[in-house]
Amino acid sequence: MPAVTPRGGGSRRRTISEINMVPFIDVMLVLLIIFMVSAPLITTGVVDLPTVGKASSKPDRVVEVVVGTDDALKLRVDGKDQGSTSLNRLVTDVQSALQGTENAPVVISADKAVKYEAVVRVMDLLRRGGVQRVGLLTKTTG
Numbered sequence: 001m002p003a004v005t006p007r008g009g010g011s012r013r014r015t016i017s018e019i020n021m022v023p024f025i026d027v028m029l030v031l032l033i034i035f036m037v038s039a040p041l042i043t044t045g046v047v048d049l050p051t052v053g054k055a056s057s058k059p060d061r062v063v064e065v066v067v068g069t070d071d072a073l074k075l076r077v078d079g080k081d082q083g084s085t086s087l088n089r090l091v092t093d094v095q096s097a098l099q100g101t102e103n104a105p106v107v108i109s110a111d112k113a114v115k116y117e118a119v120v121r122v123m124d125l126l127r128r129g130g131v132q133r134v135g136l137l138t139k140t141t142g
Helices: 022-041 090-098 116-128
Strands: 063-067 075-077 081-086 105-111 135-137
Touching: 063 090, 063 116, 075 090, 081 090, 090 116, 105 116, 116 135
Parallel strands: 063 105, 105 135
Antiparallel strands: 063 075, 075 081
């Protein structure tokens, strides 16, 4: 009996299980060139940060509310301590410290360890109490 050979007359083809990387590399190089050409044409956004201005004249009366790390509140009028206060009495104490000068500034100062929520709570309470000029005290170095 004759020997049986497989059809096709020879060896079988194996399927290639490798990924062809050449088209992928071509696409990536085209994208790289597009980004390199278009990057200098993109305009960068300009952010205008607020600056602290210098007042031409010092106000007559300055009321300062100092927020402590333990949420304790102190009141200062023209740099002199007036004692401690609480959130419930804050508006009445500030209005009595203003003594009828409606346009006098009220500034809030706090240590950097104080939670931002406490500072905003004091600011909101003063604004709701009718204090017109409420600001934050910033310390400049140099």
